[in-house]
Amino acid sequence: MSDGRTATEHAGRRRAAVLGSPIAHSLSPVLHRAAYAELGLTGWSYDRFETDEAALPGFLAGLGPEWAGLSLTMPLKRAVIPLLDGISDTAAAVEAVNTVVLTEDGRRTGDNTDIPGMVAALRERGVESVESAAVLGAGATASSALAALARICTGEVVAYVRSAARAAEMRQWGERLGVEVRTEDWDDAARALHAPLVIATTPAGTTDALAARLPERPATLFDVLYEPWPTELAARWSAYGGAVVSGLDLLVHQAVLQVERMTGRGPAPLAAMRRAGELALASR
Structure with missing residues (x-):
């Protein structure tokens, strides 16, 4: 080029x-x-x-x-x-x-370049398209995740958030980006672990408690953190045989x-x- x-x-x-x-x-x-x-x-x-x-x-x-x-x-x-x-x-x-x-x-x-970078990082791990996905968190990175999912997710995205205000923001981003977004309370975030693709956009330590609640065969986790690495969730996910995309991959x-x-x-x-x-x- x-x-x-x-x-x-x-x-x-x-x-x-x-x-x-x-x-x-x-x-x-x-x-x-x-x-x-x-x-x-x-x-x-x-x-x-x-x-x-x-x-x-x-x-x-x-x-x-x-x-x-x-x-x-x-x-x-x-x-x-x-x-x-x-x-x-x-x-x-x-x-x-x-x-x-x-x-x-x-x-x-x-x-x-964050949005196409997310898509490329997933593609490198064989994730070209998913029927549904879950997003953990609702900050700036979560909106980029929704934009990436707009390119590869054919169905619903469930966002797990801590407040009604954050939930409203994620639904608004979904409408703007053309993504079907449903929001759930963070207390129910363990449900996310059964999704074909989970994108964790939360700060270090936030998802640690979820590591003990993994299903036997998790699919793909995209954890945007790279330091410290691996997170407890990413380490357990990998040990259970699931695919893991890291924040370094995105970076x-x-x-x-x-x-x-x-x-x-x-x-x-x-x-x-x-x-x-x-x-x-x-x-x-």
Whole structure:
């Protein structure tokens, strides 16, 4: 793939970075630098910057023509939208941008690689389509999960949430994304474990109590966490013979798409990026 840049431009100094707050834990620099090394992009660098919503406009205003792209994490995925020249349909669907592509003429375009990254991570594990699914949680990642399920789920999605307000939000997202969403109280979350696909979008420790309630033959779990890993639920799920997709799988697949969009080169080296991420996590 190519974005029209010449070989000379690709060989020159180009910059990218991940922004967010907190950001010190981010694996994005490890993944992107591994990709640059494999692709031979010796003039490319990728850094991290602690940036909150108040600092974001100034940061963007200070970027020079050497900047090719930005990865965004919380709390910037929505805050960046008014600062961009345009966003993709995927990003608009969930009102969240995790990728900004910067052109040398100063144009800023937002995209969301989390959603296709989820779909790609599931496809890698053989999950192309499911008749129904369950989502644990109702935050920003849960809305991305619904958007991914809109592409692969042919039937109902049941979301397990802790409040009536969260339930209403998930139903609204379902209507917007074209997904049939039914909500249930978190106290009944063990029912989710029988679904053909379970996507856990909750913070560390939240699903630990569910691990003891697994059915004998669980299907597929997509747990978006990658640290600590494995979660108790993921470890028990795997021990019972179920398929498990991890947060690192998601992180790598969405980063693959970011690298391709920012550099104009592809395919990005999925295996090398995953190895780099695994080594970085193992050393923590």
